[in-house]
Amino acid sequence: MTEIQFEATTAVPAVPQAAVAVDRLRKDFRRRDPKGGRFARRRVPALDGVTFTIARGECVAILGQNGSGKSTLVRLLSTLLLGDGGEARVFGHDVFAEQKAVQRLVNRVSVDASFFKKMSSAENLHYAARFYGMTPSETREAIPRILTKVGFPAERRGEPMENLSRGMQQKVALARALLTSPVLLLLDEPTTGLDPRSKLEVQSFIREVRATHDATILLCTHDLVEAEALAERIGILDRGRLLALEPAGDLKERYGAETLEEAFFAATGRTFEDEADEDDEDDREVYA
């Protein structure tokens, strides 16, 4: 893949260090306490003392049910939330104290391919790229190239986003994230809701990015097969706590499991199908 370069004002340190270093990271949300009266609130932990590191160039998958804290983790690392305790660093930069420096290094693809629906894919990408300092001459050249690379038909780049399928929109979301040459790519359920073919295409593109681009990837998913296929290490996040983070083989061995699903079950005491029964409505919303 041809890497698209632009001048960055935040340097990625040449000295080898963790791309992501998270230490006892905590995030609470306040929610209404039904037992405490009309105005009563209680603090509900969405992330509870999470600690891990990701090496530069590594791909780590975090497995967890809906509401386990995966998206909260991604939002904290992408400066969209402020933590309530602990520390998180991206290439040595504190994500809460040095937000601008972190923002220059990170981009994200989430489960919702959010765009201005009346604008075309090209217009949406132009808009996103400007925020990272890319000039019109740079984007005129880069956007068609990157759209082609993600398998988006060039002739459709003038069409409003609302006319595109969910799979097509997710490809544009990938293009948006890669357009700015991030060194840390946060993928928050990037293939959820896609049809099998689109899912395979997106996964194949993620592999290609890993092979050709100097990117570290944090993949949050509840797709066990996807996690095993794409990541070097797999973490299990349950109710805000990181229970394990190891290569898939080690995880299976540790829990004496044949499959990753069995390992997940052994670690959490639950299956993915159990999630709806576990927490009340408020709690599940909190962990999202």
Add this chain to the structure above:
Amino acid sequence: MRAVALTMKHELIGLAGVVERNVYLTRRYFYWDLAFFLWTVANTLTVVFIAEGFEATGGEIDVDRATTTLLIGAVVWAYLGIIFEFLTETVAWERWEGTIEYTFMAPLSRAMHLGGSGVFAVLYGLVRAILLFVVVALFFGLTMPDANFAAALAILVVASISFFGIGMMTSVLPLISPEKGAQLGFIAQGMLLVVSGVYYPVSVLPQWMEWLSTISPATYALRGIRASVLDGAGVAWADLWPLLVIGAVSIPLGLWVFNRGEVYAKRHGKLKRSG
């Protein structure tokens, strides 16, 4: 030094990006904007007809002068509405589309982000205000032989600095209340204009409201524009310096208020669409 210049370049490109996006959206929603403009014309007519109605019911009045006075009030009202609307939409629209998280995680300062919305709002608002003024003036056959339109325009542009600062404060509201925050912008617009003599001299206001009128930029904008259009006056220093002072205070204050709101939203998870 080079890093500072590079950062500044990126910031200005980001500001231009917001203007560019608003151009795309305005183009896509052109017919809706046209319909909204027709509504504004109708609304303005209902106000401006008051002068003729007063004469028709036996009142003695210089109808042309009163009509122009009301027209200026209605145009400034509509202009302020556009400025506040665009600034409030900076957050509200992105929240609705779900793009706000991508915008807020980008390495662009909030000053430039909001500045881009402000620049487009002022340009769009000025074009719209001029069109509105011309259409309604032609409708009533108003002649303004002494008018100094250049001075009137200059006052409106200077006043826009303050309007932008106040607009930044209201634009944070959709971050705090996604459902009702945008509507609260209308309250600010109404409060600002009611104390500023939008259709009447501020001297008719109760004392406490008259005092409030001295800290409203719209007071000086309306007074200066009326003097320019009705009497051919130039840009009076008495109107200019308060506008500059209020502008110098309101922009950093607006930015501070917005930043506080953003910290609150990030602390409580309010950037998320369903949050």
